[in-house]
Amino acid sequence: MKFDNIIIGGGLSGLTCGIKLAEQGKKCAIVSSGQSAIHFFSGSFDLLGKVNGEEVANPLESMKTLSETHPYKRVGLDKIERLTNDALHLLVRAGLNFTGQADRNHFTLTPMGIMKPTWLTLSDFTCFDHKDSFPWKKAVILNFSGFLDFHTLFIKDGLKKFDVHAQIKNVSMKQFEAIRRNPSEMRSTNIAKEFDKENAIDEFAKKANVLSDGFDVVILPAVFGLFNKTIADKLKEKIEKPVLLLPAIPPSVPGIRTQITLRERFQELGGTYLLGDNVEGGVFENGRLLEIRTINHGDIKFEADQFILASGSFYSKGIVATHDKLYEPIFGLDIDGDSNREKWFDEKIFNDQAFMHYGVKTDQNFRALMNGEPVENLYVAGSVLGGANPLKEGSGAGISLLTSLHAAEQILK
Amino acid sequence: MNKNRSKEYDVIIIGGGATGAGTARDCAMRGLSVLLVERHDFATGATGRNHGLLHSGARYAVTDHESAAECIEENMILRKIANHCIEENNGLFLTLPEDDIAFQSQFVDACTSAGISTEIIDPKLALRMEPSANPNLIGAVKVPDGSVDPFRLTMSNALDAKLHGADILTQHEVIDILKDQDRVNGVELFDHAKKEKVKYYGKIVCNAAGIWGHNIAKFAGVNINMFPAKGSLLIFGHRVNKMVLNRCRKPANADILVPGDTICLIGTTSERIPIEEIDNMYVSKDDVDVLIREGVKLSPSLATTRILRAYAGVRPLVAADNDPSGRSISRGIVLLDHKERDGLEGFITITGGKLMTYRLMAEEATDLICKKLDFDKKCETANIPLPGSEKSDETLNNVSQKVYSGSGITQKSAKDRHGSLAHKIAKGDENEDSMVCECEGVSIGEVKYAINELHVNNLIDLRRRTRVGMGTCQGELCACRAAGLLCESMEEPGKAKDDLANFLQERWKGMSPIAWGETINEIQFTSWIYEGIYGLKPENN
Ligand SMILES: Cc1cc2nc3c(=O)[nH]c(=O)nc-3n(C[C@H](O)[C@H](O)[C@H](O)COP(=O)(O)OP(=O)(O)OC[C@H]3O[C@@H](n4cnc5c(N)ncnc54)[C@H](O)[C@@H]3O)c2cc1C
Numbered sequence A: 001m002k003f004d005n006i007i008i009g010g011g012l013s014g015l016t017c018g019i020k021l022a023e024q025g026k027k028c029a030i031v032s033s034g035q036s037a038i039h040f041f042s043g044s045f046d047l048l049g050k051v052n053g054e055e056v057a058n059p060l061e062s063m064k065t066l067s068e069t070h071p072y073k074r075v076g077l078d079k080i081e082r083l084t085n086d087a088l089h090l091l092v093r094a095g096l097n098f099t100g101q102a103d104r105n106h107f108t109l110t111p112m113g114i115m116k117p118t119w120l121t122l123s124d125f126t127c128f129d130h131k132d133s134f135p136w137k138k139a140v141i142l143n144f145s146g147f148l149d150f151h152t153l154f155i156k157d158g159l160k161k162f163d164v165h166a167q168i169k170n171v172s173m174k175q176f177e178a179i180r181r182n183p184s185e186m187r188s189t190n191i192a193k194e195f196d197k198e199n200a201i202d203e204f205a206k207k208a209n210v211l212s213d214g215f216d217v218v219i220l221p222a223v224f225g226l227f228n229k230t231i232a233d234k235l236k237e238k239i240e241k242p243v244l245l246l247p248a249i250p251p252s253v254p255g256i257r258t259q260i261t262l263r264e265r266f267q268e269l270g271g272t273y274l275l276g277d278n279v280e281g282g283v284f285e286n287g288r289l290l291e292i293r294t295i296n297h298g299d300i301k302f303e304a305d306q307f308i309l310a311s312g313s314f315y316s317k318g319i320v321a322t323h324d325k326l327y328e329p330i331f332g333l334d335i336d337g338d339s340n341r342e343k344w345f346d347e348k349i350f351n352d353q354a355f356m357h358y359g360v361k362t363d364q365n366f367r368a369l370m371n372g373e374p375v376e377n378l379y380v381a382g383s384v385l386g387g388a389n390p391l392k393e394g395s396g397a398g399i400s401l402l403t404s405l406h407a408a409e410q411i412l413k
Numbered sequence B: 001m002n003k004n005r006s007k008e009y010d011v012i013i014i015g016g017g018a019t020g021a022g023t024a025r026d027c028a029m030r031g032l033s034v035l036l037v038e039r040h041d042f043a044t045g046a047t048g049r050n051h052g053l054l055h056s057g058a059r060y061a062v063t064d065h066e067s068a069a070e071c072i073e074e075n076m077i078l079r080k081i082a083n084h085c086i087e088e089n090n091g092l093f094l095t096l097p098e099d100d101i102a103f104q105s106q107f108v109d110a111c112t113s114a115g116i117s118t119e120i121i122d123p124k125l126a127l128r129m130e131p132s133a134n135p136n137l138i139g140a141v142k143v144p145d146g147s148v149d150p151f152r153l154t155m156s157n158a159l160d161a162k163l164h165g166a167d168i169l170t171q172h173e174v175i176d177i178l179k180d181q182d183r184v185n186g187v188e189l190f191d192h193a194k195k196e197k198v199k200y201y202g203k204i205v206c207n208a209a210g211i212w213g214h215n216i217a218k219f220a221g222v223n224i225n226m227f228p229a230k231g232s233l234l235i236f237g238h239r240v241n242k243m244v245l246n247r248c249r250k251p252a253n254a255d256i257l258v259p260g261d262t263i264c265l266i267g268t269t270s271e272r273i274p275i276e277e278i279d280n281m282y283v284s285k286d287d288v289d290v291l292i293r294e295g296v297k298l299s300p301s302l303a304t305t306r307i308l309r310a311y312a313g314v315r316p317l318v319a320a321d322n323d324p325s326g327r328s329i330s331r332g333i334v335l336l337d338h339k340e341r342d343g344l345e346g347f348i349t350i351t352g353g354k355l356m357t358y359r360l361m362a363e364e365a366t367d368l369i370c371k372k373l374d375f376d377k378k379c380e381t382a383n384i385p386l387p388g389s390e391k392s393d394e395t396l397n398n399v400s401q402k403v404y405s406g407s408g409i410t411q412k413s414a415k416d417r418h419g420s421l422a423h424k425i426a427k428g429d430e431n432e433d434s435m436v437c438e439c440e441g442v443s444i445g446e447v448k449y450a451i452n453e454l455h456v457n458n459l460i461d462l463r464r465r466t467r468v469g470m471g472t473c474q475g476e477l478c479a480c481r482a483a484g485l486l487c488e489s490m491e492e493p494g495k496a497k498d499d500l501a502n503f504l505q506e507r508w509k510g511m512s513p514i515a516w517g518e519t520i521n522e523i524q525f526t527s528w529i530y531e532g533i534y535g536l537k538p539e540n541n
């Protein structure tokens, strides 16, 4: 099979890259082995939340202080602002409703009741302008009886510091009786499936309206709208008070919906999406990648002019660690990281861990290095890149979106 | 704030390991008034940091006849009184090509003379009995080894002590021994929960603080010559072997592979450490490498089995009083009457020994306590089963099924963990059945039972009681669910967040020495969930 471009990995990076290329008329394929990070996503895409432990107000401004090896610096700060706009527009064209600005972080409330700076927030969730005030005084936190994955007490405790009076109430829904009978079924995706049927929403909204009498805001777990893309909006219309959704224990319902929406956009643009297939290796000639091999397609070769590696970090197996080495498992690309495992970790889990910075080495054009030499037509994008700790600095989605768009532009040049 | 408790106990026992809990049980069963104090939680010392090998004694047969004989006797007793803490899986002593097969006959003779039954097994048959064993083995001997769950064993002893009237304080650290001239009459404690000091009085104070007994003795102004020997172990995420596997040679590094529940353990290394380091139980890269290298020789499939955690414990070894260099270390039981030894009345120390011999140690200590109190009552701990192990006219199955109608998995897991006590797990509404931890089958009901009845103060305690977060997911999501439940029982939800952060740090300590493969992937994922999405950070709480 022959494509213009083949992308390895169908997470946020792979899909962004694929959509951008397909929008420009390229014939693309994405091969993806499994779940991606967006399945667990909080509802917000981060650009730059912290530098050296200090909270960032203007990410574009603070990027200037990052090290030269940081992916943003390697993309080039002159391009970043434009790419942030492109990224937002790409998401909007896909049908996703995000708000936020690259030159000013807003805040979202975490399920521990902490305000976190971020860049783009999905319309399901609520953006706050300030980290030390909460616009409402009396909050009712609603949970479903038997649902263990929403931490009402932690939220209540977190709201205390905003002087919010919060009360926790439970709602029973007959729709959940069947799933409650099985001890491991009462999870967010199963609840969301029930709510995808609209009559459950009507009933729930009625109950919520009664229970929220006397309160200014209704706090709920984000379990609305798995396949049904309009349910979260409907819910907000039907509940008379403002609604604040907060993440439950993953998987994330809005995250899965986002992943599906992006995949559908890619497919509508004519892209080929091969899910559940694993790229195992490729054939190189004269510093070029000619074709790749996948598990499901055995002898059928996948050829392309350019390839993009967007296979994620350790948790997606884009990079693999054994007791004595680190490696990139598909092609054996060069890794930016220490092979001595004693160097990988800090003894305190909440400290900056060295391994979080590890990734595939590239040249300045984001082409993968193999034995020190760039592979001419193999670009690297997203969290498989090293050079930053996206968790500590709050730059996960930003790095994925911007490096993917950058890689796509190199190909389109 | 300082507090004094006016009640005077017959005996105050320091240390919530197997020895202390066992002694509390024995004393309480004989009718003494007992206070058991533990600085952290039950089984947080050597008791919770060992192999969990129910020794047949075979390991010591050649080098230490007395220990071997003690082990086999206690082994047979524990099978009777603690069957819900024990797996009777037997053991094989393997001779590998690099070992001297001549040792085998010496080994078998020594076992026989210690009263340990042995059976020489043809290598081919041995491989059929234990397919995970090294296929190159040239000899095998079967012995009555087994596995013991030290957490459950300690808890059952503590529970039974309580049932017999003992008072128990966890999170209470002895910070001084109270004396009236040359007589010990109590302890001063620091209550870690309330952050206050409190004094308790007793006629006898029994030091059962394992290696920390060194410090306790110092508080009393006497010296015990202790030589801490650190041992590291690895836990594998899958039960590779059915039987305990040993090397048939003189005891050495990493030559025991013990199966237990759904996992198996390889250990141990042995390293003398300075007494100042007994609270600093890190596992080095070299320790890990030795354990894997030697472990793979016993069972080659370990090379490809996921390692869940690494941990280390300290053996409480005591040198003879006339041997300050520690060259002639005893591995046997050490019972010191400080009246006889140091002229200090009202204070005894019970240490040394093994997990295996905890009951015998408790018996000897209690005999001495009774003698000192001039109280004549026979020991019954060898005959009366521990709570959870009692035989009734109904089988265990019936009992727990009748009163506990939980779903299949949670019910079976709970029964495995709590024995006949599983019926105490409330059969409330269907909510109680909901699963908190899927890989270990822990239900809400079980978590609540542990919180209400088993002295659980935090998530780490809860893990020790129920195995929440012990399985292959290593506490990723179940910890968060359990934290929610624990939070309900705490006055301060803010504390529950700290507790969750501590729990993750504690797990990290066990995982970081072996964090590669799936483990590093999960660590990264867990950090994203807790720190990234939840915003959990010690300084945020
Ligand atoms: C649990 C979690 C939550 C996060 N939440 C947020 C958040 O809320 N906000 C934020 O800004 N950032 C978040 N991040 C950071 C996240 O890493 C980035 O935002 C971004 O989603 C990463 O996208 P990616 O496409 O580079 O990698 P991934 O999402 O990891 O996708 C990589 C994909 O490649 C596939 N793959 C790997 N190897 C192969 C192969 N050999 N063949 C075929 N396919 C392969 C994988 O199956 C996977 O689908 C989170 C990360 C994690 C782990």
Ligand SMILES: Cc1cc2nc3c(=O)[nH]c(=O)nc-3n(C[C@H](O)[C@H](O)[C@H](O)COP(=O)(O)OP(=O)(O)OC[C@H]3O[C@@H](n4cnc5c(N)ncnc54)[C@H](O)[C@@H]3O)c2cc1C
Binding pocket: B014, B015, B016, B017, B018, B019, B020, B037, B038, B039, B040, B041, B042, B043, B044, B045, B046, B047, B048, B049, B050, B051, B052, B053, B054, B055, B172, B173, B174, B175, B208, B209, B210, B211, B212, B213, B216, B229, B230, B231, B232, B233, B267, B268, B312, B313, B314, B315, B316, B351, B352, B353, B354, B355, B356, B357
């Ligand atoms: C690596 C290793 C492997 C082993 N393998 C086995 C085996 O397979 N089988 C076997 O039978 N034995 C084994 N042992 C030996 C066995 O673990 C110990 O002998 C036994 O657990 C000791 O129990 P204990 O109750 O005396 O001491 P500990 O379990 O150490 O208990 C002492 C308690 O005192 C508490 N404490 C300390 N200071 C204070 C204070 N100031 N105030 C209040 N409380 C305090 C501690 O927190 C601790 O809980 C092994 C030991 C090690 C280190």
